[in-house]
Amino acid sequence: MSEYARPEVLVDVNWVEDHLQDPHVRFIEADEDVQLYEVGHISGAVKLDWNVDVQNPLTRDFIDKEGFENLLSRWGVSNDTTIVLYGDRNNWYAAYAFWLFSLYGHADLRLFNGGRATWERAGKAYTQEVPSYERTHYQAKEANGNIRAFRDEVLAELQAPNLRLVDVRSPQEYSGELIAMPSYPQEGAQRAGHIPGAKSIPWATGAREDGTFKSADELRKLYEDKGIATENDVITYCRIGERAAYSWFILTQLLGYSSVRNYDGSWTEWGSLVRSPIER
Structure with missing residues (x-):
């Protein structure tokens, strides 16, 4: 992956396995099919539901800066946390989340290349255990126009x-x-x-x-x-x-x-x- 302009934003199966217990890494699953998380997910991953977590239905817009701060604080994310996004459908919605998180200025964002399909193809296990993290006090930047x-x-x-x-x-x-x-x-x-x-x-x-x-x-x-x-x-x-x-x-x-x-x-x-x- 060194051929890309920013190769560090992509991680592979080995990287994911090596960081499953890393307290400085938070895995976030963002799927087009929002029920897949309950079927099974990577150990320690939290669920981003596009219909619930990041939409303001009254304004047909995303949650505002304060809403984004509350969301990441609830997931136990700090400003220096490495966030790794992944999902189904070629990481379709995971890339959408990457863009949204970039909009609010999170510094260390990664995408698990290939997402769920890559994890499954490698024969890696899922869990149905939903993790719980201590709440943090995340501070977002103003939206990047x-x-x-x-x-x-x-x-x-x-x-x-x-x-x-x-x-x-x-x-x-x-x-x-x-x-x-x-x-x-x-x-x-x-x-x-x-x-x-x-x-x-x-x-x-x-x-x-x-x-x-x-x-x-x-x-x-x-x-x-x-x-x-x-x-x-x-x-x-x-x-x-x-x-x-x-x-x-x-x-x-x-x-x-x-x-x-x-x-x-x-x-x-x-x-x-x-x-x-x-x-x-």
């Missing part, structure tokens, strides 16, 4: 010559053939298509068949072939920002792009805005 984009910013920057939009949804969503993924009808929009000028680079093309990340050269080619260079200002988007966060992780952590924002309002917002421009 440099890694998050809002709709008004996207609208204002559409004609900017250095802007590159990356649509990480499926080709069918990008083309307008699908208005929403059939399994996620609650995340639909009024119209189908994509933001003008966006390039289609589906998030899953960044993973190997085993769920681990492709090599740096393979990943770099994915983006460079679509005209996405390191000097560009890049905005990723999908439906609600979760798949886009996976691509944000690839661009910033594995390839070293310095100006990448995740538009987490994404297509559920853009596709329903009155007069927002779209292409098909």
Whole structure:
């Protein structure tokens, strides 16, 4: 993994095994299927439920700084704790959590490369025991606006010559053939298509068949072939920002792009805005 821009953000099975009893490490499982944690999880891991732990349903936003501090304090996380995130579906939601935790400035974040699939393939055991940790007094930073984009910013920057939009949804969503993924009808929009000028680079093309990340050269080619260079200002988007966060992780952590924002309002917002421009 030394080929990546920040190889230290990825850990493997051996690293995980070596740190299962490390009091300075906290494993956090973030799954698309939130019931998997109860089926079994890595020893000592806590559960991040996206429907409960990090959403403010009234504002259609994430929890605020105070809410984030309370969450990590409840999990016994300190500011100097090494957080290792992992989950199902190629670490789809684990990468989303990595982005959110980066938004609030946690210093030492890692991703278990391949997540649950890697652990299972190695024949490692799960537990159903739910850990309990002594509460801490975690202090988050103010939200980092440099890694998050809002709709008004996207609208204002559409004609900017250095802007590159990356649509990480499926080709069918990008083309307008699908208005929403059939399994996620609650995340639909009024119209189908994509933001003008966006390039289609589906998030899953960044993973190997085993769920681990492709090599740096393979990943770099994915983006460079679509005209996405390191000097560009890049905005990723999908439906609600979760798949886009996976691509944000690839661009910033594995390839070293310095100006990448995740538009987490994404297509559920853009596709329903009155007069927002779209292409098909």
